[in-house]
Amino acid sequence: MASPAGQADSDDGMDEFMDKFKTQRYKHGFSEDSWEEEFNKIPMFMKTAPEEIDPDKYPELACLQAIIHDEDRPPEEQAKSLKDEGNAFFKEKNYQKAILSYTAGLKKKCGDQELSTVLLTNRAAAHFHLGNMRSALNDAAAAKKIKPDHLKALLRGAQCCMALRNFSEAVQWCDEGLKAHPTDKKLQDLRAAADKHKRAAERDARKAKAKEKKLHGEKEALLAAIKDRGIKLLQSAKPHQCGSDNEDEDEGSSAAISQLSLDGLSSQEATGAQVFLDEQGSLHWPVLLLYPEHQQSDFISAFCESNCFVDHLAVMFGEELPPWDTDRKYHPQNLQLYFEDEEQETLYQVNPEMSLLKVLQHKRFLVKAGTPSFIVLVNGSSFRKQFLTGKKIKGL
Structure with missing residues (x-):
């Protein structure tokens, strides 16, 4: 135990130390402006660790890292x-x-x-x-x-x-x-x-499988219906296998039918429509009508195979003619239809009274990209005469 004299000396020393705070500012303390920044350098009080530890800036943290x-x-x-x-x-x-x-x-x-x-x-x-x-x-x-x-x-x-x-x-x-x-x-x-x-997930997988099976069955039925009718699809991979140089030989047609697949029904991506088989067993085709004189076209999304061309022409060129027909000459009775046999460089004239099926079954007709297309010209027009000049023309 400290003696009374020693206690007095200690008190005097503390009093002297405390008196200094009244006359001298403590030099090593945190300033009012930077105390938070200085506090954050102490590992115990850091809110986040620095990306790089500089020993001069973070000596305590560097020491801890060295220990670790x-x-x-x-x-x-x-x-x-x-x-x-x-x-x-x-x-x-x-x-x-x-x-x-x-x-x-x-x-x-x-x-x-x-x-x-x-x-x-x-x-x-x-x-x-x-x-x-x-x-x-x-x-x-x-x-x-x-x-x-x-x-x-x-x-x-x-x-x-x-x-x-x-x-x-x-x-x-x-x-x-x-x-x-x-x-x-x-x-x-x-x-x-x-x-x-x-x-x-298992339920969704079963539904997806059933849907896929149903779609596969529908596609198979569709292809079978096209094949049974003798309609030829132009295969994108091997287009030259779909025809023959001699129109009396049907070997090209047989080759096309034997390779019949969905490759020849690719119109859906481009047009949003594709041939389909209805409940009565009839095929409905997307059909493209081209008017080269005016660089125009019409698209029929579902042309039933049993319908005749004149039925659609009567609707499209009935009471109101298209605005691009400035000469007002595209009347149903004035129009002629053709399909093109590119391989033989021949145009076949189509009777508007014929059904679509009858035309599609012609041995020189190839359905390209799943969409039958036909050229429409005005009978007796100067453009028709010029367009047909030098081309081989045949009737169905």
């Missing part, structure tokens, strides 16, 4: 320090740096299975928050391999499977977890959600 990465310490201590460092980055939502710290900890191969499991699970969580679901799932699986009943690893694995829409695997992860933790509410809820999504 001290290679002379046992691997277990180094791995634990790196885990703590990763956790600090994780709390700051700096998941990239957290992954680097956890990875460095795992590389120490400390032999502590519990610590390795935590490092893997924590790294899985960081990957999960970055959206790296495959990497997160791999880490969760590695953690589960070390410790099969590790709850966080089991939960994270199930969550990753859910995010990857692997609902069956998510259910398996949950089932494994519930064997070890049968009362865990998170696992129970996650399994219920995974099972619900799994059943919904």
